Amino acid sequence: MNKSFFKSDLFILILLAAAKFTLHLLTNHNYGFHRDELATLHAARNLAWGFVSYPPLAPFLGSIELYLFGATTVGFRVFSALSQAIVMVIAGLMAKEFGGSRRVQILAALGAGINVLSIIQGALFQYVAFDFLWVVLIAYFILRLINTDDARWWLAIGAIIGLGMMTRYTMGVYVIALVLSTLLTPARKYLKSKWLWLGAGLALLMFLPNLLWQIQHDFISLDYQAAIHERDVRIGRADGYLPEQLLMANPFMLPFWITGLLFCFRESKYRIIGFMYLFPVLTFLIMQGRGYYPAPSYVVLVAAGMFVFDRWLGTLNPKPALLYRTLGWSALLLGFIFVAALGLPIAPVNSAVWNINREVHDDFVEQIGWREMTEAVADVYQSLPREEKARAGILAGNYGEAGALDLYGPEYNLPQVISPVNSFWMKGSPPETIDVLVVVGYPDNSASSYFNSCLLVGAVSNSYGVVNEETELRDIYLCQGLRKPWADMWDGMRRFQ
Secondary structure, X not given: OOHHHHHOHHHHXXXXXXXXXXXXXXXXXXXXXXXXXXXXXHHHOOOOOOOXXXXXXXXXXXXXXXXXXXXXXXXXXXXXXXXXXXXXXXXXXXXXXXXXXXXXXXXXXXXXXXXXXXXXXXXXXXXXXXXXXXXXXXXXXXXXXXXXXXXXXXXXXXXXXXXXXOOOOOHHHHHHHHHHXXXXXXXXXXXXXXXXXXXXXXXXXXXXXXHHHHHHOOOHHHHHHHHHHHHHHHOOOOOOHHHHHHHHOXXXXXXXXXXXXXXXXXXXXXXXXXXXXXXXXXXXHHOOOOOOOOOXXXXXXXXXXXXXXXXXXXXXXXXXXXXXXXXXXXXXXXXXXXXXXXXXXXXXXXXXXXXXXXXHOOOOHHHOOHHHHHHHHHHHXXXXXXHHHOOEEEEEOOHHHHHHHHHHHHHHOOOXXXXXXXXXXXXXXXXXXXXXXXXXXXXXXXXXXXXXXXXXXXXXXXXXXXXXXXXHOOEEEEXXXXXXXXXXXHHHHOXXX
């Protein structure tokens, strides 16, 4: 490799990204799998061109991690941690596109590295981590398109949109935003370019397998999205959307991303970037989306803001310039401390910091107690008489429980889990010979309508005494005798979570 590379701006950015990647590798072993990860682990072992909850790319990446590293928390989170490390490099490159020096590129990379959602997603395996990267890459390729006036960048944009649509359907909002932003800015000149249309065709071609899967399954994901959205609105998950925008980039980065947004709208050349932020934010607001949905957009705004900040410092006398530069670095340091405490899995369970975390998000709480839940179910199953074991099954009413029982169940000689939730339901109705069920995840004995009898025989708990969804759905029932054949009940049992 050319020795000059090790002195380049890019090498410095890669070093910063490697530091963040290493930080995640060193901390991602704490706690356990998140409920979403348990469901994705199941999908990763049962690959298809689509799943009820999401497109197929994240499970496919998860299957590679399973092959390489096994079912460990650190191993299963390698790609998500890597994706967020790459975001730092791209942020630095975006700052360079705005005209920033090496110092500005470093500031932009660090600003991206302490993005609240980026830190959290580096500590989990969720499709959100990869969606985050794709949105940031689209912004970078748009900058390259603008600065080089090379229409071939539309091919790169189309490829990333294709990956995005195979990762998360909210990418469609960014596609619409890109169309509107192109029409409202000088970038509309590219409508006459074959490369724009080739990029659009490439995106569609990449998304086609999942689209065909959706057609074959009556667009089941639309039913799922509608049900989940109705639930989120009903329980108030969208209520804090606007205040959460102040949190997403990191509160200490607020002056920078606002400055960056104003800069993009003032400069006609970069106005498309401003609209690419504004349209998704307004769309998700109108649609009553979750507050973290537009989080990737703040990366490019912070990069622009860092450039403007540094340019402004150049107009000041040395003493005030030093003062404001010190304040800028202090903001980054305080932002890191804030986001590390909030988003890294480092606080001891039930400590003061842990309890603060649980008030902000439930990502850590939902990583506690899965193996203990499996053990509690196994105790009930193993207590059954041999004759009943031969026709017994495990019924889980929650995708986290289903995923945990699917992962840990074989260690306890449990039969394959039965669950009517999300993609578990698509496996089809159980054999009619199964009429003895150990049931978990159905509150208030709600599963009793399917069986002749249901008795409370156990409870889910964890050694930390952490209250989470599993301890709230704590009851374990033993149910016997089908009121109807499984084939007649299965469609009516379907649940979206």
